[in-house]
Amino acid sequence: MPYTLLLGGARSGKSSLSVRLASEASAPVVVLATAEARDDEMADRIRAHRETRPMSWETVESPLGLDAALATIRDDACVILDCLTLWVSNALEAGADEDAIDDEARAVATSLARRTASSIVVTNEVGLGIVPMNQLARRYRDVLGRVNVSFADRATRSYLVVAGRTLPLQEASLP
Numbered sequence: 001m002p003y004t005l006l007l008g009g010a011r012s013g014k015s016s017l018s019v020r021l022a023s024e025a026s027a028p029v030v031v032l033a034t035a036e037a038r039d040d041e042m043a044d045r046i047r048a049h050r051e052t053r054p055m056s057w058e059t060v061e062s063p064l065g066l067d068a069a070l071a072t073i074r075d076d077a078c079v080i081l082d083c084l085t086l087w088v089s090n091a092l093e094a095g096a097d098e099d100a101i102d103d104e105a106r107a108v109a110t111s112l113a114r115r116t117a118s119s120i121v122v123t124n125e126v127g128l129g130i131v132p133m134n135q136l137a138r139r140y141r142d143v144l145g146r147v148n149v150s151f152a153d154r155a156t157r158s159y160l161v162v163a164g165r166t167l168p169l170q171e172a173s174l175p
Helices: 014-023 040-051 066-071 084-093 098-114 135-154
Strands: 003-008 029-033 058-061 078-082 119-124 157-162 165-169
Touching: 003 014, 003 135, 014 078, 014 119, 014 157, 029 066, 066 078, 066 098, 078 098, 084 098, 084 119, 084 135, 098 119, 098 135, 119 135
Parallel strands: 003 119, 003 157, 029 058, 029 078, 078 119
Antiparallel strands: 157 165
16 A cells, blocks of 8 residues: 655645545544644644544554554554654654664554555655754754655655645656
């Protein structure tokens, strides 16, 4: 089944597109959510995301341990993983080793590619701007970049989402 990666900036329309794509699936939908409501503003964002989804959709909250959480979801359910950006942030904050994050990313991406139902993964592109001034921010950018590559490598299709519009991404052609 198709496994779609949606990559873009904050508020670019990635999550809305993931909901539209999953609504087209002829399967139950499970949202694998990585966000945590650590303050009122984030709680409001989470609530707004939930309000855009049908009530019949299940939500599995997993700020860490994506591989284990994915293993609990039935194979015939469409999965929306939203989002890798927060998962990487959560993992780094929890003290995870970069190699462990990379390994789990590859395992989850491979599991999604093997599912019988479709999967949609949401992530941010954070490497297009200036080089961050501090070591943690540079480390975060680099780890998320590698994680995004792992997911793109295993995706059936990948899209860059900008201002609610999509650009299909394809593997680089070497001369």
